[in-house]
Amino acid sequence: MLLSITTTYYPATDLGYLLHKHPDRCQSFPLSFGQAHIFYPEANEQRCTATLLLDIDPVKLVRGRSANLEQYVNDRPYVASSFLSVAIAQVFSTALAGRCKDKPELVQTPVPLVAKLSVLPCRGGEGFLRQLFEPLGYTVTAQNHALDETFPDWGQSQYYTVELQHTLPLAELLSHLYVLIPVLDDDKHYWVGDEEIEKLLRHGEGWLTEHPAREAITRRYLKRLHRLTRTALAQLAEEDELDPDSTQENHAEEEAAVEKPISLNQQRLNAVVTTLKESGAKRVIDLGCAQGNLLRTLVKDSFFEQVTGVDVSYRSLEVAQERLDRLHLPRTQLERLQLIQGALTYQDKRFTGYDAATVIEVIEHLDLPRFAVFERVLFEFAQPKTVIVTTPNIEYNVRFEKLPAGKLRHRDHRFEWTRQEFQTWAKQVAERFGYAVKFQAIGEEDPEVGSPTQMGVFSHQI
Template sequence: MLLTISTTHQPATDLGYLLFKHPDKCQAFDLAFGTARVFYPEASDTRCTAALVLDINPVDLARGKAGANRQTLAAYVSDRPYAASSFLSVAISQVFRTAMTGRCEQRQDLADTPIPLVAKIPVLPSRGREGFLRGLFEPLGYQVNVRRLALDDAFPDWGNSAYFDVELSHSIRLSDLLSHLHVMIPVLDDDKHYYVNEDEIEKLLRHGEGWLSTHPLKEEITSRYLKRQRGLTRDALAQIAAEEVIAETSDRETSEDIIEKPISLNQQRLETVVSTLKANGVQKIVDLGCGEGKLLKLLLKEPTFLEILGMDVTYRSLEIAQERVLEKLPTHQKGRLQLIQGSLNYRDARIAGYDAATVIEVIEHMELDRLKAFERVLFEFAKPKMAIVTTPNVEYNVKFENLPIGKLRHPDHRFEWTRAKFQTWAQGISDRSKYSVEFGSIGNIDPEVGAPTQMAIFTIAN
């Protein structure tokens, strides 16, 4: 497998700084599935090219698999040695790991600057044919030149293959080019050589930050990158949608904040949660769906809360919480707070063993068919001594003058429940678990439609 990256930015040999690979050296890297080599076929002030060559042995790969003796001849006679695939994608991420982050201590200004780059892959499969290949890269600003390869040059009657000689040209940051290639190569091949689980969602979101959410083929990209696993694809698209909502809203207030601002509901909500936690004498708290850290900031003001963990599914929210909360703490206080990325739909040992869990205005952002998974994660696996769950009371929406009739309070809300529906849901959890449940109201209580926020307090039975 071969990938070359060229630039005419002058001096062109600055490409060596960006890749952290010196143009005068030929370097080899041992990978789990073969050997990657990086060298420079040309390196002058006017033009520089770096080549990544990946050597793998398909026979060794086939024989190394469990049950290889039952495989057909296709396991040995394959395109693996020469056609770009997820093997090349992994090699890019490992050999050019630092370059992909966009960091370059010696030349950070250069790393942040778009420069003319040309990437060439002589054998790139496209199971969606040429139109799909162009549809992946052209929306990102690339000039795409492709030549479809014959199935066999010696037998032209056999027709064309599903492989292309591809050249991608763009003035772009090198880190962005590498991220695009890392994602798109296995998407084009529509396969991966390794087991795909929820960890791949994190990789996709990290490498797709800033472009995937607005890409016209984001659904197909997500599905193929996650090996067409429906559950993973659905979770990834939900997270991408959440990132879109964050990007569209102001750093100061969300659309929900704007609607609820006249009654200062969010502040009332957070203060009620904090006072409930204090009244129950908890010391270790995990805030699930912590967002930008508004509750975390209040919790840190209470010295009785000794250990606080914030978890959210979106990296952008955690970055904001890092900047606004964690980094502003005095050095001696930073040990009280930890931020982690995670999904409430998957069992996670990191959130187990806490005195209390808070789930504040979170469940309404979940698809209804994912609530069962959330219930198991929280009440069966994490098992905090108490849990506080709040959610909007849809009956109260008629009181918001700036909310159109029939609309929900936030564009990312999948549902908003009546008081009866919420209490039925919470009581069902109590009936199926070792938790008892009490209900509370937050905000002004209207005699007809109740309070704007409803709260369930779950406590584990002794």
Template sequence: MLLTITTTRNPATDLGYLLHKHPAKVQTFPLTAGDVHVFYPEATAEKCTAALLLDLDPVRLTRKSGPGGNDFALEAYVNDRPYVASSFMSAAISQAYSSAMNGRCKDKPELVDVAFPLEVSLSVLPVNGGEPLLRSLFEPLGYEVDVQAFPLDTQYPEWGQSRYYQVTLKNTLPLWMLLSQLYVLIPVCDNDKHYFVGSHEIEKLMEKGRGWLEDHPANELIVRRYMKHLGPLTREALGLIMKDEATPEEVEEIPEPAEKIRLHDLRLQTVRDLLLEQQVSSVADLGCGEGKLLRLLTEKSVFTRILGMDVSYRSLEIAGEKLKLDRMTDRQRKRLELIQGSLLYKDKRLSGFDAATLVEVIEHLDPPRLAAMEKVVFEYARPSLVIITTVNAEYNIKYESLTAGTFRHSDHRFEWTRPEFEAWATEVAGRFGYTVTFRPLGEWDDAVGAPSQLALFTIDTA
């Protein structure tokens, strides 16, 4: 996929200063599923063009087919992602042009807010809604839109046009605003994203949409598609936009957004919600600690049998106190059981559950002991569903207090990158007859992913 940005404002080579990319060099940046290359086909005082080439690796795409898995079994292998401008292109823009998009220019800061005549070419852009939708997104922002449609099959013209377009956009505006609008609207056109969409997306949308989204006539459609049609997130984002537009009297009637959720609470809520989605009724929380997930589970009556197991007797005592076991009725007490035990030894008490959860547990085991845990969980207990979360080592560079080579917790025996976790989980799933899918947990960073990662194992029924 190719994105080019051209300007004719003299000297046109100022584009290189704004992009922080020297016209005489070819630069490459890694992404999870490929590489981004930036180069200049032309760079003169009269005309300068910066090209961003996104090269996705189909093999790496199959290893990261998305956080929720695919409804179509072959979608990881048969799809258009390596050939179109999608949310992967937005990630590439964020990675390669981050300084420019954030309005920073070291050598010529006076240029940041200057309106440049800019021409953008996108090859090719998938648009769910066709040319009318494409124009409704860009023309209200002042763009001159030129569109070339492609037929579904040149041999069968009666099949009509595809959803793929060669798009040229022309406008005069600051470069940072152009990049921000492309970052938001490219996945809106496609109506899809390749990564898990959570509350952090609201912050990104408000930041990138500042100065143009609040007045856009299609802002509700943009927000809904950007949030992948997730109702609560869409409503919260629209509420923030409405608040920016409202009069003082109207502002008083709009509730403040909820306080940002802590990462550990997000993990637990995500696990609980996954269990609810999978419609399980019995859950064993292995390595339950002080019972935070158990408390969330007891609040839902659909979970009729709940087990918490931990190797630490003291942690179980604290869990019992926080869950107020001594105040429960006999009926409530029969629903919940706390036991001391180890993940390294076969235990018949773990059998018969629909689901098992291990939330930030495996990194506390010595790597040679993982094989024992695998047999205990996947062979002996063998629930229909297993959820495992662990930290993402790639994200550690975001923590200023961590020096290179150190772990987030003193008791961690290892910390895996996303490819390492996915390789381990995929091998375990294949060995014990499970299917596994992955999703990130926490605030997403286009370069290093999210702070935690989740694997959802479901037993093969064939």
């Protein structure tokens, strides 16, 4: 079986540093079930490909144990399976762990990568393959193989040649492959016990908790063993809850207290609603709706026919629902509203079909390495006609008396942008995904530092 990883990051030969495998050498590693060989079919500054060739010895697998013919004659030597996951963990262990002694800055750097699996069993078909990888931001290309080229009437097999294209840190790609290859194969070649839960959680850290197919992934990874599956899902649920909602609420209150003297939240809501109406948007999805501040305004306005709120935090959605219930709105108005749990860094079909998407004071909570995925989820896959994004203007922070110098407005903010930084990002995104963008200041503009909040309004160019 073959796994190749290609990059066009410059210089592309830095892939050798990340994998800890020199491009000029062909290396072999003994495994309990065969041999792993690493080599580079191409390696120059513009393009570099590393290939893992796994040579499985089926006789070695059953030596010393009672065996039947099926154990000798099967697809294991030819397809990507849990054997490949073990090989990745052993021969690419340093890269999988996210370590690089010579170029540590590369570890967290998103780089353009294409992973190709020559023969990948997809028990569940191409649809299930896409359900696993597309929410993670991959562009998936799959070629189905016939059962027998000589006899086309026999139909198609469950085997595919698959290419996965994405821009992300290499360690994340390897973690995704490590977990999802045996999930697609729906089998493991070794005994599955409690230690497999720890492996799943470790390699799924940062993405599995929010993945829309996490239950199917967990069940298949643990060979459908009910006790292990229940335990793993319970731990994933705990991690979800560890997204400390009570702490986030406290931080949100702190941010509101900072901005309260200038009634910035209300000014923001008024600006967003006015812009939505000017765009003619009847169906609106609020991505990162938190506790429903914007939703409460939209659902009370008969102009809007469909209002959807999305947030990764289940607790925030509960609070949003409680606050909406306290409005005592007529049933006809409430029927226009729905709340769904989801992450902005995972492709989700539920995000499509809206006239407008609002992303209000959200992007500053995202890690910058995840931005490329967020941009594709919103502007490429959901692709609403109008997108409204608001974010703090860090230049204005010096005007908040209650905010210490150098401190961001919210403890969970990963960054806050200047006006130039926000506009540069917005213009690049608009150009890449076929939108036009205009900017609007929210709040009173200071002649030196601008307005407290900045808003970008993206219009899709059809």
